[in-house]
Amino acid sequence: MKKRVLVTGSLGFIGSYFVELLLKKGYYVINIDKMTYAARKDLDFNKYQNYEFIEEDIVKLKHLPPNIDYLVNFAAESHVDNAILSNGVFFESNVYGVYNLLELLRGKDPADVPIFIHISTDEVYGDIFSDSHKETDMLKPSNPYAATKSAAEQLIFAWGRTYGIKYKICRSSNNYGYGQYPEKLIPKTILYTFENKKMTIHGNGSARREWTYVSDNVEGIYLVMEKGVAGEIYNISSNEEYSVLEIVKMILKEMGKPEDFYVFVEDRPGQDIRYSIDSSKMKNLGWRPEMTLKQYLSEYIKLSKENFNKK
Ligand SMILES: NC(=O)c1ccc[n+]([C@@H]2O[C@H](COP(=O)([O-])OP(=O)(O)OC[C@H]3O[C@@H](n4cnc5c(N)ncnc54)[C@H](O)[C@@H]3O)[C@@H](O)[C@H]2O)c1
Numbered sequence: 001m002k003k004r005v006l007v008t009g010s011l012g013f014i015g016s017y018f019v020e021l022l023l024k025k026g027y028y029v030i031n032i033d034k035m036t037y038a039a040r041k042d043l044d045f046n047k048y049q050n051y052e053f054i055e056e057d058i059v060k061l062k063h064l065p066p067n068i069d070y071l072v073n074f075a076a077e078s079h080v081d082n083a084i085l086s087n088g089v090f091f092e093s094n095v096y097g098v099y100n101l102l103e104l105l106r107g108k109d110p111a112d113v114p115i116f117i118h119i120s121t122d123e124v125y126g127d128i129f130s131d132s133h134k135e136t137d138m139l140k141p142s143n144p145y146a147a148t149k150s151a152a153e154q155l156i157f158a159w160g161r162t163y164g165i166k167y168k169i170c171r172s173s174n175n176y177g178y179g180q181y182p183e184k185l186i187p188k189t190i191l192y193t194f195e196n197k198k199m200t201i202h203g204n205g206s207a208r209r210e211w212t213y214v215s216d217n218v219e220g221i222y223l224v225m226e227k228g229v230a231g232e233i234y235n236i237s238s239n240e241e242y243s244v245l246e247i248v249k250m251i252l253k254e255m256g257k258p259e260d261f262y263v264f265v266e267d268r269p270g271q272d273i274r275y276s277i278d279s280s281k282m283k284n285l286g287w288r289p290e291m292t293l294k295q296y297l298s299e300y301i302k303l304s305k306e307n308f309n310k311k
Helices: 013-025 080-085 088-106 144-163 185-194 214-227 244-254 280-285 293-310
Strands: 004-008 028-033 051-055 070-073 115-121 167-172 174-176 199-202 208-213 233-236 240-243 262-265
Touching: 004 013, 013 028, 013 214, 070 088, 070 214, 080 144, 088 115, 088 144, 115 144, 115 214, 144 167, 167 214, 174 214, 174 293, 185 199, 185 244, 185 293, 199 244, 208 214, 208 244, 208 293, 214 233, 214 280, 233 280, 240 244, 244 293
Parallel strands: 004 028, 004 070, 028 051, 070 115, 115 167, 167 233, 174 208, 199 262
Antiparallel strands: 208 240
16 A cells, blocks of 8 residues: 655645655655745646645644654745744744644654654755765754754754654755745746846855755655665755856856846855765665756746746
C-alpha cells in the first residue's frame, strides 16, 4: 500500500514541488497550509484523487490525521528582509509552529507516530569565508529568520532525545525555479526587468550564495524521507555559487538589458558574506543535482513572461 504523507506549507514554493512529486509517485498526500501571501494560487492539486487539503495554521493545529507515515514540514515565513522588519510572525510560525507539531507528535498513540521530516536551511550555520559547512558544524545564525530556523532545530533535537520523536532534518541552500514569490532575488530581478524597473541590490552585491534547482532539492528531500537515517541531518546543495551581483547581471544579460540596469541600496543589517554547505552525505545516499542555473534561466524567464503577460 502506498504511504500517507502529511505536508505542511505545501502551497509554498518548495512544498508545492514536493507535493507534486509525491502525488505523481502515487503517495496519499494531506496538505496543510495557512495560505499566507506566499502560497501559490496557480496550482490545482484537487485533480488528484490521492490528495486532501486542510487550510490551517501549524501554530493552531489541534490534531494530526491518523495513519500517516511521514510529516514533512515546509511551513515557515521564509523571507529574510521581512524578518528584519517584523520578526514576530517568524517566531510564531517557524518556532512555535514546530513546537506545536512536536507536541502533537508526542501526544499521539505510540503505534501511530509518523517520522518528522523538517525542512531547514543553510542559513542556520551563518556565513563561512572559505570551504563549506558540514552537518556537524556549530549553528551560528546571523539574522532573525535564520535564528528562528535554528531554534526550531534545537527543539527537534531535544524532543528527539527526551521524548523519542523520530526526525530527519534537511538543510537546503537557496532554491530557484518557477513559482517562487517575487520578493526573492531571482524572480524579483525578472519581474523588475519586465516592468522596466532597476533591480535593487543590497550593499555592493558581493554576498555569495549557493543555488539549487527546486526539483533537485525536492528529489533530495524525498530521498531523505525514504532512505535517510532517523536522527540525522542532511545538507542539500548543488554548490553552484554566485554573488548577488553576478546573478542580477546574468539575468539582465539573458533578458537583453544593459548589464548595469540595477541600483545599489543600503546593505541588509546582519548580512552574511557567504554560505556554502558540504552535501557529501546526500551524495552517499545517491543524490545528484541535475540542473544548473545557467541551463534553466532561459526557461525560467520564458515561463515568467507567459505569466506576466496574463496579468
Ligand atoms: N526558498 C529557499 O530558497 C529555501 C532555502 C532553504 C530552506 N528553505 C525552507 O524551505 C521551506 C519552504 O520555503 P519556501 O521558499 O517554499 O517558502 P514560501 O514562503 O514560498 O512558502 C511557505 C508556505 O508556508 C505556508 N505557511 C507559512 N506559515 C504557515 C503556518 N504557520 N502554518 C501553515 N502554513 C504556513 C505559506 O502559506 C506558504 O504556502 C521553509 O521552511 C524555508 O525555511 C527555503
